[in-house]
Amino acid sequence: QVQLVQSGAEVKKPGASVKISCKASGYSFTSNWMHWVRQAPGQGLEWMGVINPTGTKTVYAQRFQGRVVMTRDVSTTTDYMELSSLIPDDTAVYFCARDHSRGNSWWFDPWGQGTLVFVSS
Amino acid sequence: SSELTQDPAVSVALGQTVRITCQGDSLRTYSASWYQQKPGQAPVLVIYGENNRPSGVPGRFSGSNSGNTASLTITGAQAEDEADYYCKSRDSSGDPWVFGGGTKLTVL
Numbered sequence: 654q655v656q657l658v659q660s661g662a663e664v665k666k667p668g669a670s671v672k673i674s675c676k677a678s679g680y681s682f683t684s685n686w687m688h689w690v691r692q693a694p695g696q697g698l699e700w701m702g703v704i705n706p707t708g709t710k711t712v713y714a715q716r717f718q719g720r721v722v723m724t725r726d727v728s729t730t731t732d733y734m735e736l737s738s739l740i741p742d743d744t745a746v747y748f749c750a751r752d753h754s755r756g757n758s759w760w761f762d763p764w765g766q767g768t769l770v771f772v773s774s
Numbered sequence: 775s776s777e778l779t780q781d782p783a784v785s786v787a788l789g790q791t792v793r794i795t796c797q798g799d800s801l802r803t804y805s806a807s808w809y810q811q812k813p814g815q816a817p818v819l820v821i822y823g824e825n826n827r828p829s830g831v832p833g834r835f836s837g838s839n840s841g842n843t844a845s846l847t848i849t850g851a852q853a854e855d856e857a858d859y860y861c862k863s864r865d866s867s868g869d870p871w872v873f874g875g876g877t878k879l880t881v882l
Contacts, residue, residue, distance in 0.1 A: 688871070690817075690873075697860065697873060697874075697875050697876040698809075698811075698817065698860050698862075698873040698876070699873065700862075700869060700871045700872065700873060703870075703871070712870060714869045715868070715869060748816055748817070750817075753822070755823060756805075756823070757803065757804050757805055757864070758804070758805040758807070758822060758823040758824065759804070759807065759862075759863075759864045759871070760807035760819055760822035760823070760862075761807070761809070761817075761819065761862070762819040762822070762828060763816075763818075763819075764816040764817050764818070765816065766816055767816050
C-alpha cells in the first residue's frame with residue numbers, strides 16, 4: 654500500500670538547521686508532487702511548500718522563503734525538507750503529504766506520520 | 775493573503791447530522807478537500823473534489839460547495855467522528871495552497 658514514512662524526532666538549538674526525510678513506497682514516486690505541512694502545538698495546519706515529481710521545481714510559502722529547501726532523491730524515493738535558522742516558534746510536527754489533482758481540485762493523500770521538531774536553548 | 779474561515783468548534787448529538795463549513799474567496803474557483811485529524815495522529819483525507827470519498831471513509835461523510843462556502847456533512851455522527859476537521863483549497867493569490875483554521879467536532 655502507499656506509505657510515507659518520516660524520520661524521527663529532532664531536538665535543535667536556536668539558529669541551527671533541521672533536515673527531515675520522507676520515504677515513499679507503494680506507488681510510482683515520479684508521478685506525484687510532494688507537499689510539506691507543519692503544525693505547531695495546539696495549532697492548525699500550515700502549508701510550507703511543494704516539490705515537483707522530478708525534484709527540479711519547488712514552490713515555497715512566502716513566510717518560509719529563504720529559510721526552507723525541499724529536495725528529493727528519486728533513486729531512493731525519498732523527499733527531504735530542510736529548515737534553517739530555527740527559532741523556538743518552529744517547534745512543531747512536520748508532515749509530508751502526497752499531492753493529487755484533477756480539474757480544479759487538489760488533495761493530499763496520504764500523509765506521513767509526522768516528525769516532531771523541538772527547538773530550545 | 776487569502777483565507778479560509780472555519781468555526782472553531784461545533785458539537786453534535788450522537789446519531790444526529792452536523793455540517794462543518796469553510797468560507798473563502800478561493801472556493802468560488804477551486805474545490806475544497808477535507809481532512810480529519812485525531813489527537814496525536816496525522817490528518818486523514820475524508821472528502822476531495824467537492825464530494826468524493828476515498829475508499830475506507832464511511833458513507834456518512836459528504837461534501838458540497840456553494841459560492842464561497844464549502845461544507846462537510848456527517849449524517850448520523852458517531853463517537854469515533856470526534857476530531858478536528860480542516861478544509862483546504864488551492865488559491866490564486868498569496869500562497870498557492872491554504873488551510874482553514876480547523877473545527878473541533880465534539881460528539882455528545
